[in-house]
Amino acid sequence: xxxxxxxxxLGIRYPVLQGGMAWIADAELAAAVSNAGGxxxxxxxNAGGDWVREQIRKAKSLTSQxxxxxxxxxxxxxEEVAQIVVEEQVAVVxxxxxxxxKYMKAWLGAGxxxxxxxxxxxxxxxxxxxxxxxxxxxxxxxxxxxxELSTIVLVPQxxxxxxxxxxxxxxxxxxxxxxxxxxxxxxxxxxxxxxxVARECNVHQNYKDKVLKAKDIDTMRTGIxxxxxxxxxxxxxxxxxxxxxxxxxxxDEALExxxxxxxxxxxxxxxxxxxxxxxxxxxxxxxxxxxxxxxxKSIMAQTEQIVTGGCPWVK
Numbered sequence: 261x262x263x264x265x266x267x268x269x270l271g272i273r274y275p276v277l278q279g280g281m282a283w284i285a286d287a288e289l290a291a292a293v294s295n296a297g298g299x300x301x302x303x304x305x306n307a308g309g310d311w312v313r314e315q316i317r318k319a320k321s322l323t324s325q326x327x328x329x330x331x332x333x334x335x336x337x338x339e340e341v342a343q344i345v346v347e348e349q350v351a352v353v354x355x356x357x358x359x360x361x362k363y364m365k366a367w368l369g370a371g372x373x374x375x376x377x378x379x380x381x382x383x384x385x386x387x388x389x390x391x392x393x394x395x396x397x398x399x400x401x402x403x404x405x406x407x408e409l410s411t412i413v414l415v416p417q418x419x420x421x422x423x424x425x426x427x428x429x430x431x432x433x434x435x436x437x438x439x440x441x442x443x444x445x446x447x448x449x450x451x452x453x454x455x456x457v458a459r460e461c462n463v464h465q466n467y468k469d470k471v472l473k474a475k476d477i478d479t480m481r482t483g484i485x486x487x488x489x490x491x492x493x494x495x496x497x498x499x500x501x502x503x504x505x506x507x508x509x510x511x512d513e514a515l516e517x518x519x520x521x522x523x524x525x526x527x528x529x530x531x532x533x534x535x536x537x538x539x540x541x542x543x544x545x546x547x548x549x550x551x552x553x554x555x556x557k558s559i560m561a562q563t564e565q566i567v568t569g570g571c572p573w574v575k
Contacts, residue, residue: 261273261564262274262275262560262563262564262567264447264448265425265447266425266427266448267448269373269393269425270326270373271325271326271351272294272297272298272326273297274296274297274298274556274560275427275438275447275448275449276293276297276298276438276449276450276451276556276559276560277299277328277354277375277396277448277449277450277451278290278293278298278299278300278301278451278452278455278552279301279330279402279403279404279429279450279451279452280301280302280303280304280328280329280330280354280356280452281303281403281404281452281455281456281538282303282305282306282332282404282527282538283303283305283463283523283524283527283528284462284463284467284527285300285301285302286302286303286315286462287302287315287316287319287322288318288460288462289455289458289460289461289462289552290302290319290323290328291318291319291322291323291327291460292322292458292460292551292552292553293327293455293458293552294319294325294326294327295322295323295325295552296551296553296555296556296557297325297553297556297557298552298556299326299327299328300319300325300327300328300552301327301328301330301354302315302327302328302329302330303329303330304329304330304331304332305332305335306332306335306336306337307335307337307341308337308340309337309340309341309343309344312329312337312341312344312345313344313347313348316329316344316345316348316350317348326351326352327350327351327352328351328352328353328354328373328375329341329345329350329353329354330353330354330355330356331345331355331356331360331363332355332356332357332358333355333356333357333358333360334357334358335357338363342363342366342367345367345370346366346367346370346372349370349371350372351372351373352372352373352374353367353372353373353375354375354376354377354396355374355375355376355377356376356377356405357405359383359387360374360376360387360390361386361387361390364390364391365390365391368391373393373394374387374391374392374393375392375393375394375396375427376392376396377398377429378396378397378418379397379398379407379408379409379414381417381420381421384397384418384422384426385422388422388423388424392424393424393425394426394427394447395418395422395424395426395427396426396427396428396450397411397418397419397426397427397446398411398414398429398450399411399412399413399414399415399428399429399430399431400430400481400489400491401430401491401540401541401542402429402430402452402491402540403452403453403491403492403538403539404452404490405483405488405489405490406430406489406491410430410431411428411429411430411431411432411441411444412440412444414430415428415441415444415445415446416444416445419444420445425446425447425448426445426446426447427446427447427449427450428441428444428446428449428450429449429450430540431540431541431542432450432451432454432542433451433453433454433540433545433546433559434545434559434562435559435560435561435562435563435564435565436562436566437449437542438559439563439566439567442563442567452540453471453539453540453542453543453546454542454546454555454559455552456468456546457472457549457550458549458550458551458552458555459549459550459551459552460551460552464526464527464528464529464530465530466526466530466531466532467526467527467530467535468549470493470495470532470537470539471493471539471543471546472546472547472548472549474493474539474543474544475544476541476544477544478493478494478543478544479491479492479493479539479540480494480498480502482498482501482505482536483501483505483519484505485505485506485512490536490538491538491540491541492536492538493537493538493539493543495532495537496533497522497533497534497535497536498536498537500518501515501519501522501536504518519536522534522535522536523535523536523538526538
């Protein structure tokens with residue numbers, strides 16, 4: 261069985277983290293992934309403290325294994341949520357959409373493993389100086405908010421820049437991707453899109469169906485004008501938004517208003533036309549709904565076969 265420093269650091273069986281997907285990564289999905297041997301993550305997204313506390317306690321009732329909370333640092337409730345993870349003794353915090361340094365002293369003092377998502381070597385060095393236990397190097401192949409660098413370019417540079425374990429994210433959906441991440445120097449992987457179609461995932465069925473039907477060229481980036489690009493599945497909303505953001509007659513305020521609530525429309529309401537279906541480029545590799553356990557075990561079996569057996573065409 262494959263065992264890496266990430267397994268020891270987090271107390272998990274497999275070096276696989278589930279992405280903290282807003283409106284998707286709830287207690288049930290997180291617990292299912294943790295029970296399957298990975299590290300499940302609850303997304304705090306823009307939710308208030310009461311909802312986050314409720315989800316943490318629900319996850320504790322569903323699993324005895326470690327799990328984490330993803331904190332979006334741009335959330336209006338970040339101060340409250342940052343304190344709640346301390347009070348609830350969460351094992352791991354992952355962060356996105358900003359610099360977590362302001363909160364890290366309190367988290368580390370509470371014994372929380374802090375693992376920020378980074379899109380550059382500069383941010384990786386900064387958070388490690390402030391005590392990060394590991395970093396998630398996320399390439400632009402990922403769904404949701406993305407950086408400029410691809411995974412294959414970003415991961416080895418981050419590995420060279422820091423002395424803590426690096427977790428690769430973006431464009432990983434099977435054992436080939438995990439084996440490639442190991443070859444780049446990563447100690448583990450984070451997967452989001454692959455768990456969108458887990459049977460324990462409570463996202464709207466329309467969302468799952470769009471992922472299952474997607475082809476390799478069915479994602480696009482929006483939000484380029486704002487400087488915070490987002491990778492989504494192509495639909496009417498995404499095309500309209502992209503057109504609007506390159507129209508100088510459309511104000512930033514009008515653009516923001518048009519996009520408000522679009523992720524909820526996709527994840528909760530299943531609105532195929534006006535929802536924002538955040539999804540990674542690997543959607544075309546996702547073929548069926550399976551349990552979180554089936555996803556992890558099959559992917560890790562393939563990984564072990566590749567890592568131990570090598571590539572059959574390389575002599």
